[in-house]
Amino acid sequence: MMYEAGLTVREIADRCHQNVATVHLHLQVREKYQTGLRAAHEAALNDRDPDRPSTKWRKCLEEVIHFQSDHGRLPRNEGDAQEQRLFSWIAVQRRSFNQGKMSKAKETLLGSVSDWATDTNQRDLDERWRAKLIDLQDFVSEFGTMPRYKNFVSEREHELGVWLHNQHQRRTEKKISEWRLELINAVLPEWKRRS
Structure with missing residues (x-):
């Protein structure tokens, strides 16, 4: 029945926990007594989804x-x-x-399999980006100004200034993703003005 349904010899052997050669031999003998078995198998096999799980x-x-x-x-x-x-x-x-x-x-x-469809590398990059945006927001709240990447006062200001400068460049080159652009605009609308 499985053979007529289009399952391959290997799939049948795996499901029945049998040796592939044993299943193959059984089907060869069966083909002698049941005419059209191979044709029915090939027709069913051709109807199966080509991306079926092997x-x-x-x-x-x-x-x-x-x-x-x-x-x-x-x-x-x-x-x-x-x-x-x-x-x-x-x-x-x-x-x-x-x-x-x-x-x-x-x-x-x-x-x-949990989380298989998530690109973990991209998820990590996105989390780091969000953390930088929160740090930038905290900096602006604390000092009342955007961080500078030139003429900076602290290493934190320099790091955030470089990050902000990179966001400006990506926006200008239209290389920033839409969700990032929307989020940074919502959190810090004044970020577009360079200080």
Whole structure:
């Protein structure tokens, strides 16, 4: 039945916990007695979603689930070879999902991995950006002026002045993301005027 439904020999072997060669041999014998079995299999296989979760894909998913369970986090790129391989696999899944190319079956199965669709590097960058904006807001509240990157009084002023200068440049070059621009405009409307 599984073969007629379009499952591959490897998928059947994995689901039945059998050797691939054993399943293959069984199906060869069955084809002698059930005419049209192979044609039905190939038709069903062609109708399946080309982005279906393969056995290899499912094994990678299991490894990621175990890794997250053992370490309390997703794999990172700076770990050992296995962790880097899992990190790369998740990055490929995330890219496929963000481009709208992922099958619903894979999306559903990945639901058991928390935070898999979040680009952790971008999330960290965004958190640091928000922290800088809060620090800038505190500075302006404390001193009543925007920080300067030239002729600064303290290292904190210099650091915030450089950061603010970079935001001005990104805005001018239209390289600042829309949400960042909206947030900085809402928090400090006077930031556009250079002091």
